[in-house]
Amino acid sequence: xxxxxxxxxxxxxxxxxxxxxxxxxxKEIADGERIPYDYLxxxxxxxxxxxxxxxxxxxxxxxxLKRPSSKITAKxxxxxxxxxxxxxxxxxxxxxxxxxxxxxTCLSKNVWQRMQKAINYSLNSITLADLVYVNPKKSKR
Amino acid sequence: xxxxxxxxxxxxxxxxxxxxxxxxxxKEIADGERIPYDYLxxxxxxxxxxxxxxxxxxxxxxxxLKRPSSKITAKxxxxxxxxxxxxxxxxxxxxxxxxxxxxxTCLSKNVWQRMQKAINYSLNSITLADLVYVNPKKSKR
DNA sequence: ATTAAATCGGACTTAATAAATCCGATTTTT
DNA sequence: AAAAATCGGATTTATTAAGTCCGATTTAAT
Numbered sequence: 001x002x003x004x005x006x007x008x009x010x011x012x013x014x015x016x017x018x019x020x021x022x023x024x025x026x027k028e029i030a031d032g033e034r035i036p037y038d039y040l041x042x043x044x045x046x047x048x049x050x051x052x053x054x055x056x057x058x059x060x061x062x063x064x065l066k067r068p069s070s071k072i073t074a075k076x077x078x079x080x081x082x083x084x085x086x087x088x089x090x091x092x093x094x095x096x097x098x099x100x101x102x103x104x105t106c107l108s109k110n111v112w113q114r115m116q117k118a119i120n121y122s123l124n125s126i127t128l129a130d131l132v133y134v135n136p137k138k139s140k141r
Numbered sequence: 142x143x144x145x146x147x148x149x150x151x152x153x154x155x156x157x158x159x160x161x162x163x164x165x166x167x168k169e170i171a172d173g174e175r176i177p178y179d180y181l182x183x184x185x186x187x188x189x190x191x192x193x194x195x196x197x198x199x200x201x202x203x204x205x206l207k208r209p210s211s212k213i214t215a216k217x218x219x220x221x222x223x224x225x226x227x228x229x230x231x232x233x234x235x236x237x238x239x240x241x242x243x244x245x246t247c248l249s250k251n252v253w254q255r256m257q258k259a260i261n262y263s264l265n266s267i268t269l270a271d272l273v274y275v276n277p278k279k280s281k282r
Numbered sequence: 283a284t285t286a287a288a289t290c291g292g293a294c295t296t297a298a299t300a301a302a303t304c305c306g307a308t309t310t311t312t
Numbered sequence: 313a314a315a316a317a318t319c320g321g322a323t324t325t326a327t328t329a330a331g332t333c334c335g336a337t338t339t340a341a342t
Contacts, residue, residue, distance in 0.1 A: 036330085038331065041290085042291095045290065056289080057289045057290080058289075060341085107273060110272055118259045118263035130251075166317065178303095183302090185318085197309095198308075199308090199318075200311040201317075202317045285341090294332080296331075296332085297328100306319105307321105308319070311317095
């Protein structure tokens with residue numbers, strides 16, 4: 001199993017935005033979070049299309065969160081970028097890839113389903129606000 | 142995110158073994174679960190080295206579970222095959238890949254950690270016995 | 283008006299690695 | 313001795329993610 005760089009970068013970018021509610025250019029984010037500029041550009045566009053951030057074009061343009069950080073979950077970000085959190089043939093809704101013939105009798109499928117549920121539950125419960133307004137005992141920087 | 146074919150096949154193979162406690166050849170498993178023979182051979186060897194199945198060489202040889210199916214978890218299988226359930230740089234114990242410089246201040250790291258926990262908890266709670274002796278009424282969810 | 287600084291979209295290239303295959307050696311049963 | 317297995321290492325192939333590039337468009341500031 002593996003988390004894509006897109007999710008990894010994307011979540012970083014979006015928490016960066018969540019720290020201050022203003023417009024940030026891709027350059028600012030890329031520098032701040034050390035993400036390859038061109039790649040991040042693509043990621044931000046994806047997030048825009050998914051309705052999670054808004055873009056402002058032209059000079060002095062950039063990106064900002066579309067909703068308050070408390071209304072955006074980690075799950076929102078990851079599904080926007082990776083489209084399937086757990087792309088296992090028999091669990092996926094999108095059956096684009098080779099379809100499992102044994103689906104009906106497959107015992108191990110239960111594992112993927114339960115795992116899927118656990119992941120969804122976990123990710124749905126984390127908002128960007130949770131990440132940014134972190135427990136102050138830990139650090140105040 | 143993605144589950145490797147190895148985990149996918151491996152779990153299938155091992156649930157296959159769990160259904161009957163005798164020795165199965167790779168050929169039997171491969172045919173039964175429709176897994177590429179040569180590839181499955183490798184997977185079984187990995188599981189053997191991990192101490193989850195035992196192999197018997199020579200004619201009439203094959204593989205069987207090393208422990209009772211109630212003592213082997215889905216987590217056991219997946220970690221044996223994929224070595225890291227969630228290979229995210231900042232969460233991985235093995236820092237072989239490019240190391241995250243911002244580890245200390247990284248906010249999004251919390252997501253990966255929580256997710257990791259949720260996955261581990263889920264997978265640890267599923268034994269092969271659970272999968273094989275499935276509740277006939279399917280009321281247990 | 284012109285220029286500079288952005289996003290946008292699509293095409294392309296590169297790199298990584300998973301997936302699959304192949305082969306010869308060894309072990310064990312019949 | 314032959315047949316049926318596992319074993320282990322090397323190799324090949326395929327997939328796709330990751331990253332790059334370029335030209336078009338939009339917008340703000342000078």
